[in-house]
Amino acid sequence: xxxxxxxxxxLIKTRGQQVTLRCSPKSGHDTVSWYxxxxxxxxxxxxxxxEEEERQRGNFPDRFSGHQFPNYSSELNVNxxxxxxxxxxLCASSFRxxxxxxxxxxxxxxxxxx
Amino acid sequence: xxxxxxxxxxxxxxxxxxxxxxxxYTNYSPAYLQWYRQDPGRGPVxxxxxxxxxxxxxxxxxxxxxxxxxxxxxxxxxxxQPADSATxxxxxxxxxxxxxxxxxxxxxxxxxxP
Numbered sequence: 303x304x305x306x307x308x309x310x311x312x313l314i315k316t317r318g319q320q321v322t323l324r325c326s327p328k329s330g331h332d333t334v335s336w337y338x339x340x341x342x343x344x345x346x347x348x349x350x351x352x353e354e355e356e357r358q359r360g361n362f363p364d365r366f367s368g369h370q371f372p373n374y375s376s377e378l379n380v381n382x383x384x385x386x387x388x389x390x391x392l393c394a395s396s397f398r399x400x401x402x403x404x405x406x407x408x409x410x411x412x413x414x415x416x
Numbered sequence: 417x418x419x420x421x422x423x424x425x426x427x428x429x430x431x432x433x434x435x436x437x438x439x440x441y442t443n444y445s446p447a448y449l450q451w452y453r454q455d456p457g458r459g460p461v462x463x464x465x466x467x468x469x470x471x472x473x474x475x476x477x478x479x480x481x482x483x484x485x486x487x488x489x490x491x492x493x494x495x496x497q498p499a500d501s502a503t504x505x506x507x508x509x510x511x512x513x514x515x516x517x518x519x520x521x522x523x524x525x526x527x528x529x530p
Contacts, residue, residue, distance in 0.1 A: 306459070335517065344420075344505055344520030345460065358516045392459050403448065403509045405518060407459030 306408035308393050314414045315383050323378040323411045327395030334376040337392040351376050388415045420521040428527045437491040437524045439506035446508040449489050454503045496528045
């Protein structure tokens with residue numbers, strides 16, 4: 303049973319560029335959340351997708367957008383990259399109607415903005 | 417403002433001792449509190465969940481307590497081993513809205529030395 307998979311593992315971009323990160327949820331999960339983790343900090347919630355719609359959003363600008371596909375996989379897009387966007391981007395999946403909000407995380411994508 | 421504080425950035429203990437990690441929160445009313453383990457370059461891995469109406473939860477060498485009056489959770493690892501060395505994150509789940517985001521502390525880095 304494959305867990306949460308993310309691609310790519312590492313990415314280097316320059317300021318102003320755009321980036322797309324991808325996530326495949328754990329088998330049987332229908333909800334995908336994205337988190338940003340800066341060095342030495344805890345993960346910060348970006349947004350969550352369920353039934354191909356954004357259901358919740360954290361305090362992130364509109365430069366951060368996403369998508370969920372019918373197979374539950376998801377993409378995170380970041381436009382007009384800033385140096386401060388350098389971080390580990392984590393995808394987490396869960397089962398919507400589960401009684402416990404336990405998140406299963408991927409290994410993350412390390413984004414460096416130069 | 418809302419805040420989650422974990423007792424210290426780093427905790428160093430000797431093998432065989434009990435590690436105690438603290439998570440304090442303000443201006444939250446969590447329905448659940450979760451603890452995750454994160455190894456370098458990896459995503460967080462779920463360890464334990466405790467509900468607001470539970471005082472204590474155990475799993476093998478792990479124990480978590482939850483005091484909603486003090487707004488504090490304690491996480492204990494008994495008979496610690498070098499393999500327990502990692503960063504431990506506490507996360508609050510503000511259930512009451514839709515299933516979704518977790519609010520993370522910045523984590524405590526635990527090192528267990530032989």
